[in-house]
Amino acid sequence: MRGAVYKIFKYTLFDLLRSRWLGSYAILVGLMTAGLLYLGDDPTQAAVSVLNLVILVVPLVSLVLGLMYHYANRDFALLVLTQPVPRGSVYWGQLLGLGLSLTGAYLSGVAVPFAAYGALGMGEVDWPTVGMLLFVGAMVTLVFSSLALFVGVSNDERVRALGIAIAVWFVLTFVYDSLLLAFIILAQAYPIDRWVIGISMLNPVDLARVLVLLHLDTAALMGYTGALFRKFLGTGLGTATAVLALVLWTVVPAVLAGRVFARKDF
Amino acid sequence: MWSSLSAAFPRGLLVALVLALAPAGAKTLTVCPSCPVRTLKEAFALAEDGDTVVVDGGHYAEGNLVLDKSIVLLGKNLPVLDGEGKYEILTVKADGVQIRGFEFRGSGVNFIKDQAAVKMVDAEHCVIENNRFVNNFFAIYLEKSRHCMIRNNRIVSNAENENYSGNGIHLWNSFDVDIVGNYVARHRDGIYLEFVRDSRIVNNVSEDHVRYGLHFMFSEDNLFRGNVFRRSGAGVAVMYSKRTRMEENRFEYNWGGASYGLLLKDINDSDIRRNVFFKNTVGIYADGSNRTSVYANDFVQNGYAMRIFANSMGMIFMYNNFLGNTFDVATNSTESYNSYLKNYWDKYEGYDLDKNGIGDVPYRPVSLFSLVVENYPQALVLLHSPLVQFMDRAERIFPVFSPKAIEDDQPFMFRILWSEWKNLPSDTER
Numbered sequence: 001m002r003g004a005v006y007k008i009f010k011y012t013l014f015d016l017l018r019s020r021w022l023g024s025y026a027i028l029v030g031l032m033t034a035g036l037l038y039l040g041d042d043p044t045q046a047a048v049s050v051l052n053l054v055i056l057v058v059p060l061v062s063l064v065l066g067l068m069y070h071y072a073n074r075d076f077a078l079l080v081l082t083q084p085v086p087r088g089s090v091y092w093g094q095l096l097g098l099g100l101s102l103t104g105a106y107l108s109g110v111a112v113p114f115a116a117y118g119a120l121g122m123g124e125v126d127w128p129t130v131g132m133l134l135f136v137g138a139m140v141t142l143v144f145s146s147l148a149l150f151v152g153v154s155n156d157e158r159v160r161a162l163g164i165a166i167a168v169w170f171v172l173t174f175v176y177d178s179l180l181l182a183f184i185i186l187a188q189a190y191p192i193d194r195w196v197i198g199i200s201m202l203n204p205v206d207l208a209r210v211l212v213l214l215h216l217d218t219a220a221l222m223g224y225t226g227a228l229f230r231k232f233l234g235t236g237l238g239t240a241t242a243v244l245a246l247v248l249w250t251v252v253p254a255v256l257a258g259r260v261f262a263r264k265d266f
Numbered sequence: 267m268w269s270s271l272s273a274a275f276p277r278g279l280l281v282a283l284v285l286a287l288a289p290a291g292a293k294t295l296t297v298c299p300s301c302p303v304r305t306l307k308e309a310f311a312l313a314e315d316g317d318t319v320v321v322d323g324g325h326y327a328e329g330n331l332v333l334d335k336s337i338v339l340l341g342k343n344l345p346v347l348d349g350e351g352k353y354e355i356l357t358v359k360a361d362g363v364q365i366r367g368f369e370f371r372g373s374g375v376n377f378i379k380d381q382a383a384v385k386m387v388d389a390e391h392c393v394i395e396n397n398r399f400v401n402n403f404f405a406i407y408l409e410k411s412r413h414c415m416i417r418n419n420r421i422v423s424n425a426e427n428e429n430y431s432g433n434g435i436h437l438w439n440s441f442d443v444d445i446v447g448n449y450v451a452r453h454r455d456g457i458y459l460e461f462v463r464d465s466r467i468v469n470n471v472s473e474d475h476v477r478y479g480l481h482f483m484f485s486e487d488n489l490f491r492g493n494v495f496r497r498s499g500a501g502v503a504v505m506y507s508k509r510t511r512m513e514e515n516r517f518e519y520n521w522g523g524a525s526y527g528l529l530l531k532d533i534n535d536s537d538i539r540r541n542v543f544f545k546n547t548v549g550i551y552a553d554g555s556n557r558t559s560v561y562a563n564d565f566v567q568n569g570y571a572m573r574i575f576a577n578s579m580g581m582i583f584m585y586n587n588f589l590g591n592t593f594d595v596a597t598n599s600t601e602s603y604n605s606y607l608k609n610y611w612d613k614y615e616g617y618d619l620d621k622n623g624i625g626d627v628p629y630r631p632v633s634l635f636s637l638v639v640e641n642y643p644q645a646l647v648l649l650h651s652p653l654v655q656f657m658d659r660a661e662r663i664f665p666v667f668s669p670k671a672i673e674d675d676q677p678f679m680f681r682i683l684w685s686e687w688k689n690l691p692s693d694t695e696r
Binding site for chain 2 (some may be wrong): 003042043048052060108181185196197206210213223225
């Protein structure tokens, strides 16, 4: 099975690398990062702006490109499935190919401009922060590509799937935060700091945002809750929890989608 | 201000000359490890008013030295006066004393007395110039003194918390003192003034203090100008004081959970102009500050450019530049009795149809999110969330919640180059 996963993965990866979309995505991310870096006067400010990219654009692109690839590739999957190949390997090969190529596009898009900025001596690059930005963006990409496959595998109709994907994106980026804000306002009379931390760690997008913000000077603005957050994430347990939460967000939809795929009647 | 400063200095010099020359037999005593006079105690006993004591090199640990004659103390080859971490080093109880060229080291920490390296008690026309102060509890301490000059000293300690540390330059119940060109670092407060009036603090650098770079309590009619305040709990704290003028200073990197560039607490009739606030958690924090004008300052990349509480009234904010701050203005109420006029706000998105350089639609510097945060601090977890950005944008287009009282109805379209202005227009407009 491992050989088959690798073959499918390799095929998916090369197929995606040849596609125009992936290249355009990498270039888009690269141009946006470069623009923010070179046009602005402060790399910290640029990091905050790239963070916005991670929160808004990366999830959406991962979802949409993931779905597009899934549907475009459906006939190929069907063809492969008629061969004596385990179903699981077809699915995991596809997921790995998709997730890693999108991650690669994101990483190169962000890292190259920052590296050039540093190498050209245009200013100090705060590599720990950029590193966190890269890590968090990569995790968000993986989370949303596995969500994309889950939505894709569970729906035959692509318009419906696209609708669901956008709804998922909207819920995680906007609705979730609105509910959190409503909770904060309604439960003001209670000691809710720990709850707020817990709730924001449940959402991969919020978690990504907080992880990066705590790396920036901006953390001092985040007041008591921010300090608590920082203290918690400063501990081994806190870091482990944060990483575990992101990994769970990647693995759970992937496994669920794998089960649907395994039982699916194509 | 320059005229008063230059007036003050020659006056000090003149007095010094008079004191040095007037007594007929003014003499010079030399103290050094190999001289006939080997201790300062001996020299002080031998000297008379108007004499000069020259100390040539050496290391003197003589406990607490008390000087009650008006003499000039000159250090050659940087003699060291050591308090051994126990004593107050030099207590001066006479007028016209001048202290130049010494290194003072290790005045003792004491929780009952404020032990200083140099303490002036009820002294007039003192001069403390070109000395070094290393690891002292309090370094320079003026008590009920007046017409003094503290100039070009280097004052560095090793303060780590508020309880075990003292202030660099401490003035209590004094007036007409000039503090010029000193470097003060790592004390509790760099420069502390309590019940001080008509004094000037000019061109100093004050940084890395546990508490404040410069601290005013119950002081009136003082001026600080051209100083740099860096990396302290607050760059400058002005409390319970009146008519303080704050000009051309730089407040920078005062960054931390409870740090401020300029902290104003119950002050009146003051003037803040031509300062630069760069990378402070809060640029100006105003609590109960009245009739204070904030003209022609730059607020660059601060967390909050200004936090103005609703108990501050009659403040005027004019010709300021707000660039790259996370929040421009935060306040705790929708009411405001201050006026905002003709500032440049980089977040302003209005237009200027008649091309007069002034935006045609008002700008409201208090964002919805900053208002939410002021009332529900936990909401800061949502900083930079897309929801928050959406909220702020929506509010900017259809203002419902943001305080109408805080509105700049003549916002500049471009950054105000006030550094090129000879006179601030506000001088005449006011």
